[in-house]
Amino acid sequence: ELKVEQNPLFLSMQEGKNYTIYCNYSTTSDRLYWYRQDPGKSLESLFVLLSNGAVKQEGRLMASLDTKARLSTLHITAAVHDLSATYFCAGQRSNYQLIWGAGTKLIIKP
């Protein structure tokens, strides 16, 4: 059964710093998804990682996937306040089901 674990669950950091959020999953997951959620808002898709070694970048965020290690990372470069949000990863258990991590609440202080 696919299980997805994120760490850390909470992260407070200063603007300008770099940091990484980790997403481990327990069994095979063909794809890995990253989402962002602002407080009281809906979820927004950030990245879809389709294969081993996949790397995607959007602005200060970069996501990667290592299917052999069952690990995906979301790296934040030179953080800015606007990136404060909760970030979720999700693995794909079948054609129709996503299994979600608990989320990482990221607070970036000026």
Place this chain on the structure above:
Amino acid sequence: NAGVTQTPKFQVLKTGQSMTLQCAQDMNHEYMSWYRQDPGMGLRLIHYSVGAGITDQGEVPNGYNVSRSTTEDFPLRLLSAAPSQTSVYFCASSYSKGRIEAFFGQGTRLTVV
């Protein structure tokens, strides 16, 4: 395009009451799903549908019913509300099977007292 539209945004129910959460999408997506979000637990799949007339259970289906009579609409029914169903509910739709990158509605915050 409006995307995925959920109503209502907020609802308070008394224990034992029933209600329907509405979800509609205008993107002609085949796949639709309902999730609940609880603090510290991520999202959990309640029910999903792969097309009109086809539904199936997710991880936490008890106490909920769904139907899919059209491609656009996927309502979620709470049969007899319980305090344990206090949560934020999200409806989502996706292009197709395989790659189920989901587009989410704005959510319904439900409180059962």
